[in-house]
Amino acid sequence: MIVGIDLGTTNSLVAYYDGRQARVIPNRLGENLTPSVVSVDDDGTVLVGKTALARSLRHPLSxxxxFKRSMGTDREYVLNGNKFxxxxxxxxxxxxxxEDAEYYLKQPVTEAIISVPAYFNDKQRKATKLAGELAGLHVERIINEPTAAAISHGLLDSRDRSRYLVFDLGGGTFDVSILERTGKIIEVRSIAGDNFL
Known part of the structure; x- marks a missing residue:
């Protein structure tokens, strides 16, 4: 089973295609968004999401x-004495x-398409692919976030050559992209935004 993943700066989500449309998979707490937060407990247990976010309020150094902003760099994070x-x-x-997708779909999830900001350079894209592989996923493709948004809103269905203005207001970034679609090909023509909201 292949899934689509939006690895966000502040929140992330996973979705699958049910044959008609993309469907967001809720996490095990029943929520569509998982905070992009990681914490390490005193016994070395790695916590992710809402649990990690709650723990970060009491133990900010853990x-x-x-961290998406540091993809493809040498920056290290020290959490409870562990470097990552x-x-x-x-x-x-x-x-x-x-794991949330496997629990929900009741089948193994082995492949993913992961979206990244259009401004990500090659090193950041390769770092995102590596993160997917470390998570046990075969990363079928890295796709630009505005392209993913265009596809999810059916912009490939039209036959005409078209241009689109896509706004992406995330939790930590704001991006504006101009996309041009010719047939089934979507190209990012221009990007601008603020990566540090």
């Missing part, structure tokens, strides 16, 4: 968030989403 790269922290979030 938690990390907004942004890719490793992202892999914990991705593994949690993978």
């Amino acid at each position: 938690a990390a968030s907004v 790269s942004a890719e490793e922290l992202s892999s914990f979030v991705l593994r949690s989403l993978k």
Whole structure:
């Protein structure tokens, strides 16, 4: 089973295609969004999502968030004495989403398409792919977030050559992209935004 994953700066989600449309998979708490937060407990247990977010309020030095901004860099995060790269922290979030999807779908999830900001460079894209692999996923494709948004809203259905303005207001970023679609091909023509809201 292949899933689509939005690995967000502040929240992440996983979805699948049911044959007619994309459906968001709720996490085991019944929520569509999983906070992109990782915490390490005193016994070394890695916590992800809402549990990690709650723990971060009491133990801020044992938690990390907004690590997506450091993908593809040498930055290390120290959580409760343990060192992690942004890719490793992202892999914990991705593994949690993978496990939520497997629980919901009642079948193994082995492949994923992961969306990234259109401004991500090649190093950041490769780092995202590595995070997926560390989570036990074969990353079929890395796709630009505005392209994913265009596809999810049916913009491929039209036959005409078209241009679209896509606004992506996330928890930590704001991006504006101009997309051009010719047939089934969507190209990002221009991007701008604020990556540090």
